[in-house]
Amino acid sequence: MKHFTQPGLLAACLSLTLFQPSWAQVFGVELVQNGGAEAGPFSPDGYAPVTSIPGWSFFTGVNVVRYQTGGEFPVVGSPGPVQRGQQFFSGGNNSPFSTASQVIDLTAGSEEIDSGQVVFDFRAWLGGAGSQDDTAQVAAVFNDGDGQSIGTSTLAGPFAGERGNQTGLLLRTAAGTVPVGTRSITLALTMIRTNGNYNNGYADNISMVLTAPLPPCDPDVNCDGSANGVDVEIQELAVGGELTDYCQPDADFNRDGAVNGTDVEAVELVVGGAPCP
Ligand SMILES: [Ca+2]
Numbered sequence: 291m292k293h294f295t296q297p298g299l300l301a302a303c304l305s306l307t308l309f310q311p312s313w314a315q316v317f318g319v320e321l322v323q324n325g326g327a328e329a330g331p332f333s334p335d336g337y338a339p340v341t342s343i344p345g346w347s348f349f350t351g352v353n354v355v356r357y358q359t360g361g362e363f364p365v366v367g368s369p370g371p372v373q374r375g376q377q378f379f380s381g382g383n384n385s386p387f388s389t390a391s392q393v394i395d396l397t398a399g400s401e402e403i404d405s406g407q408v409v410f411d412f413r414a415w416l417g418g419a420g421s422q423d424d425t426a427q428v429a430a431v432f433n434d435g436d437g438q439s440i441g442t443s444t445l446a447g448p449f450a451g452e453r454g455n456q457t458g459l460l461l462r463t464a465a466g467t468v469p470v471g472t473r474s475i476t477l478a479l480t481m482i483r484t485n486g487n488y489n490n491g492y493a494d495n496i497s498m499v500l501t502a503p504l505p506p507c508d509p510d511v512n513c514d515g516s517a518n519g520v521d522v523e524i525q526e527l528a529v530g531g532e533l534t535d536y537c538q539p540d541a542d543f544n545r546d547g548a549v550n551g552t553d554v555e556a557v558e559l560v561v562g563g564a565p566c567p
Pocket residue numbers: 326327328374375376377378494495
C-alpha cells in the first residue's frame with residue numbers, strides 16, 4: 291500500500307490544485323477589466339463627465355458615452371465592433387489629453403512567462419469623429435517585479451484620413467511574446483485632441499489575452515513519485531468524481547474537454563511509456 295495520503299504529499303497536492311485557478315485566471319482569459327466601457331455609468335449627453343469608470347484605477351478627461359447619443363459620436367450603425375454593447379470610451383469635453391489606466395497582475399503566471407513562451411494578443415477598436423484628427427491609442431507596458439518597464443506594445447488609432455472622414459472605430463491589433471520577467475501590465479488608454487473643445491478620440495472593446503503552452507502531462511496522477519498501475523486506478527476514481535488522491539490540476543487527462551473512460555486509457559498508455567496525448 292502506497293502512503294499517498296502522507297500530510298506532506300497531501301499538502302503538495304493541495305498547493306498544486308490551489309495553484310491551478312490562478313493559472314487559469316492569467317492565461318486564455320480576458321485580462322482587461324471593463325474594456326468595453328459597459329460597466330458603470332454613462333454621460334447622458336457625452337459632455338457631462340462620469341464620476342467613475344469601473345475597472346480603471348485612474349482616469350482623467352475620459353468619458354463614457356452611449357452609441358444612441360448621436361451627433362458627433364459614433365452610433366449603432368457606425369463602423370466599429372459588431373459586439374459593441376451600448377457604451378464606449380470618449381476623450382471628453384475640454385480635455386486636450388485624456389487618459390485612463392489599469393494594472394493587470396500577472397504574478398500567478400510568472401513561471402510560464404519566464405519560460406519565454408507566453409504570447410499576448412492585444413486589440414482595441416479605436417476611432418474618431420468625421421474629418422477631425424482627434425485620436426485614441428492604447429499602450430500596454432510590461433513591467434518587471436519592481437514595476438519597471440521592460441517592454442511596450444502600442445495600438446495607435448486612425449486619423450481622419452484612415453477613417454475616410456467617417457465617424458467610427460477601426461480594429462487595431464498587436465501580438466508578440468511577453469517579455470521574460472514580466473509581472474504586470476499597465477494598460478494606458480489615451481485620447482489626444484487636435485480639433486475643437488471636445489476630445490473626439492473614441493475607444494471600445496480593449497482586450498488583452500495571454501496564451502501559455504500547456505504544461506506537459508504527468509501520469510503520476512496521485513503525486514507519489516512513481517507512475518504505475520495505482521495511477522490508472524486513481525484516474526478511474528477521478529473520472530468517477532472521487533478526487534481525494536488525485537493531484538493533477540484537471541481530471542481531463544487527455545485534454546479533449548471531457549472527463550471519461552478515455553482519460554483512464556490515456557493514463558494507462560502513458561504509464562506504459564506512450565507519449566502524452
Ligand atoms: Ca462597448
